[in-house]
Amino acid sequence: xRSLKPVIASNGLAIxxxxxxxxxxxxxxxxxxxxxxxxxxxQLGLSLRETYGWTLSEFDTQQRFAKIGFAIRSVIIAVGIxxxxxxxxxxxxxxxxxxxxxxxLGRQSTIIEAIQPWIFVGPALVLLLLFLLVxxxxxxxxxxxxxxxxxxxxxxxxxxxxxxxxxxxxxxxMRNSLMWLILVPTACIxxxxxxxxxxxxxxxxxxxxxxxxxxxxxxxxGAAVIWRNIFAGGGIQPxxxxxxxxxxxxxxxxxxxxxxxxxYNEPLYNLKFWGNFFLMWILVWVQTGFAMVIFSAAxxxxxxxxxxxxxIDGANPFQMFFRIKLPQIYSTxxxxxxxxxxxxxKVFDIPYALSANDDDKLLLATMMENARNxxxxxxxxxxxxxxxxxxxxxxxxxxxxxxxxxxxxxxxKEMGH
Amino acid sequence: xxxxxxxxxxxxxSFGKLILRWILYILLALFALYYLxxxxxxxxxxxxxxxxxxxxxxxxxxxxxxxxxxxTAWSGACTGIQCEGLQPYFWNSVLLAVPAVALxxxxxxxxxxxxxxxxxxxxxxxxxxxxxxxxxxxxVVLLPMARLLGMMGLAGSIPGLVFVHVIYGIGFxxxxxxxxxxxxxxxxxxxxxxxxxxxxxIFWSIFLPLSLPIIVVTVIWQFTxxxxxxxxxxxxxxxxxxxxxxxxxxxxxxxxxxxxxxxxMAAAIIAALPTxxxxxxxxxxxxxxxxxxxxxG
Numbered sequence: 001x002r003s004l005k006p007v008i009a010s011n012g013l014a015i016x017x018x019x020x021x022x023x024x025x026x027x028x029x030x031x032x033x034x035x036x037x038x039x040x041x042x043q044l045g046l047s048l049r050e051t052y053g054w055t056l057s058e059f060d061t062q063q064r065f066a067k068i069g070f071a072i073r074s075v076i077i078a079v080g081i082x083x084x085x086x087x088x089x090x091x092x093x094x095x096x097x098x099x100x101x102x103x104x105l106g107r108q109s110t111i112i113e114a115i116q117p118w119i120f121v122g123p124a125l126v127l128l129l130l131f132l133l134v135x136x137x138x139x140x141x142x143x144x145x146x147x148x149x150x151x152x153x154x155x156x157x158x159x160x161x162x163x164x165x166x167x168x169x170x171x172x173x174m175r176n177s178l179m180w181l182i183l184v185p186t187a188c189i190x191x192x193x194x195x196x197x198x199x200x201x202x203x204x205x206x207x208x209x210x211x212x213x214x215x216x217x218x219x220x221x222g223a224a225v226i227w228r229n230i231f232a233g234g235g236i237q238p239x240x241x242x243x244x245x246x247x248x249x250x251x252x253x254x255x256x257x258x259x260x261x262x263x264y265n266e267p268l269y270n271l272k273f274w275g276n277f278f279l280m281w282i283l284v285w286v287q288t289g290f291a292m293v294i295f296s297a298a299x300x301x302x303x304x305x306x307x308x309x310x311x312i313d314g315a316n317p318f319q320m321f322f323r324i325k326l327p328q329i330y331s332t333x334x335x336x337x338x339x340x341x342x343x344x345x346k347v348f349d350i351p352y353a354l355s356a357n358d359d360d361k362l363l364l365a366t367m368m369e370n371a372r373n374x375x376x377x378x379x380x381x382x383x384x385x386x387x388x389x390x391x392x393x394x395x396x397x398x399x400x401x402x403x404x405x406x407x408x409x410x411x412x413k414e415m416g417h
Numbered sequence: 418x419x420x421x422x423x424x425x426x427x428x429x430x431s432f433g434k435l436i437l438r439w440i441l442y443i444l445l446a447l448f449a450l451y452y453l454x455x456x457x458x459x460x461x462x463x464x465x466x467x468x469x470x471x472x473x474x475x476x477x478x479x480x481x482x483x484x485x486x487x488x489t490a491w492s493g494a495c496t497g498i499q500c501e502g503l504q505p506y507f508w509n510s511v512l513l514a515v516p517a518v519a520l521x522x523x524x525x526x527x528x529x530x531x532x533x534x535x536x537x538x539x540x541x542x543x544x545x546x547x548x549x550x551x552x553x554x555x556x557v558v559l560l561p562m563a564r565l566l567g568m569m570g571l572a573g574s575i576p577g578l579v580f581v582h583v584i585y586g587i588g589f590x591x592x593x594x595x596x597x598x599x600x601x602x603x604x605x606x607x608x609x610x611x612x613x614x615x616x617x618x619i620f621w622s623i624f625l626p627l628s629l630p631i632i633v634v635t636v637i638w639q640f641t642x643x644x645x646x647x648x649x650x651x652x653x654x655x656x657x658x659x660x661x662x663x664x665x666x667x668x669x670x671x672x673x674x675x676x677x678x679x680x681x682m683a684a685a686i687i688a689a690l691p692t693x694x695x696x697x698x699x700x701x702x703x704x705x706x707x708x709x710x711x712x713x714g
Binding site for chain 1: 449543554645689
């Protein structure tokens with residue numbers, strides 16, 4: 001029997017070509033055809049504005065409604081195109097298989113099945129290649145270039161050369177990122193484990209766990225806003241002077257507890273060096289709930305008989321935890337740890353929202369924002385510098401990524417996949 | 418009676434037990450303080466008038482409950498020069514989150530199904546790419562992505578943000594579904610194939626009906642991620658298309674006028690309400706599914 005590979009390849013190619021040419025044409029036509037919808041919505045907005053007497057200006061109303069129209073029709077068109085894609089490619093796949101080997105059902109289904117998975121993962125694959133892998137490499141490329149495109153290592157020299165301007169900031173950013181990377185996951189995991197264990201041994205444990213879970217729903221910016229008030233120093237700008245005294249009032253709860261007066265208006269997170277820990281504190285507050293919930297479930301999954309055996313042997317609570325339970329949920333701890341490490345590396349919202357981006361609080365991620373906003377190193381290669389820091393940030397993730405790929409591969413082997 | 422010591426051995430005196438119990442209570446109370454205090458301060462401050470914040474105690478309950486701060490935060494607070502409150506940005510976030518969550522969940526389900534149940538060459542490669550998508554710090558792709566969005570004419574628009582969120586959500590959603598579908602026995606698929614069900618049919622009538630728990634998890638996860646996202650919001654939006662987190666940051670860091678702590682807090686609560694709402698109503702399923710799905714790695 002003839003090999004089916006060329007048939008599969010040519011069928012796949014035919015489907016690909018049809019889809020690649022057909023779909024954009026349909027999409028563009030659909031966009032042009034539905035264009036007047038924006039104007040109609042803008043008109044609707046105007047009439048609504050008249051009816052209800054909105055204070056918004058005419059232009060803004062039109063703009064806003066046109067924007068909503070654009071958003072709605074893009075989504076509808078995107079969904080329509082995806083359905084069209086699946087049905088057309090599926091139909092073509094069946095048709096072509098039958099056309100190429102009209103006689104044998106077995107050969108038909110082999111052809112169909114070889115192409116079918118790619119129809120499903122194809123779009124995601126293309127999207128990820130185009131918008132994830134290509135940008136990542138292009139960042140790598142930009143980082144080794146001058147702004148005019150000439151190859152150079154100046155961006156890295158700016159960060160690594162002790163005489164260069166960026167050296168000090170970069171070193172501090174590395175130090176702080178490393179501290180965050182070690183301390184935040186450790187704190188979240190230990191607190192999460194501790195709370196999961198403790199809460200299971202009191203009646204109101206479920207209530208406590210719910211409370212600790214709540215911060216997880218709050219954005220980092222929101223958390224930063226909340227904690228800003230707690231870490232903040234004394235009152236805001238005094239409104240007026242009364243009898244020669246400017247009234248000030250305490251707003252920072254923690255500072256009040258630590259005994260700082262209201263006059264001393266320096267937030268705790270601005271302290272030199274120690275301020276970093278107050279910033280980390282916020283992230284720990286948000287993320288402990290995540291660790292706790294997962295550990296709590298994992299601990300409940302520890303087999304009853306191992307606990308009973310240990311009890312009979314007279315293990316105390318500490319032995320019970322460290323010798324019996326912890327080893328059995330070890331892989332869960334690893335998963336949570338990985339998740340937290342990724343999160344910490346990405347985080348820049350908290351320092352950004354608190355404008356805690358002086359040199360002493362820099363993270364690699366906030367340093368990038370700084371680079372974009374404030375730096376120039378003789379010339380306009382700010383973007384290139386930005387890319388160079390991004391590559392350094394990427395490098396810090398790589399070990400974690402390799403470790404996890406290895407772990408998942410091993411698990412797959414154990415499962416016999 | 419809870420068993421802290423897990424042991425009925427008589428060697429442990431009841432005195433030691435009592436001390437342990439008290440240590441436990443004190444520890445839990447401390448944790449409760451750490452996690453509860455900010456939430457408490459957030460809610461009470463938002464209900465006070467500025468005058469009361471200035472004169473009253475920090476942790477006191479509001480003497481007079483007023484929702485003025487909430488009103489201001491919703492429709493009057495200033496983000497830079499515009500003073501419209503969070504309202505327009507709230508709707509931006511809704512317009513952004515709903516389609517992005519729906520699309521990324523759909524794509525994740527399809528991909529997870531294919532990767533978990535259809536052994537084909539290249540599946541590992543795709544899986545690695547997905548992992549890469551989960552791990553990569555998004556700062557790495559910011560600049561090229563901004564250029565690509567510009568080329569597609571989507572720069573600074575809500576569809577552009579939806580697009581970005583869908584792409585960088587695919588990794589997570591696929592992993593969730595893949596981990597869930599791996600545990601569905603392969604015999605089921607084989608049997609269905611023998612019966613003549615095709616690829617899409619198997620997904621539609623076998624896998625999808627089983628997937629409610631993981632769909633809940635993915636939707637909640639994606640919704641929280643996208644609603645709370647700040648990086649993409651601040652990088653890829655313009656004046657009229659900013660999501661709520663960016664607006665919150667602008668309101669809070671707006672330097673004009675008196676600093677209104679109650680408005681800041683009310684704004685923080687409003688921005689968190691949709692996610693809190695989702696957690697309260699679907700949190701149980703979320704936790705169940707999350708622990709079932711992600712623990713397996």
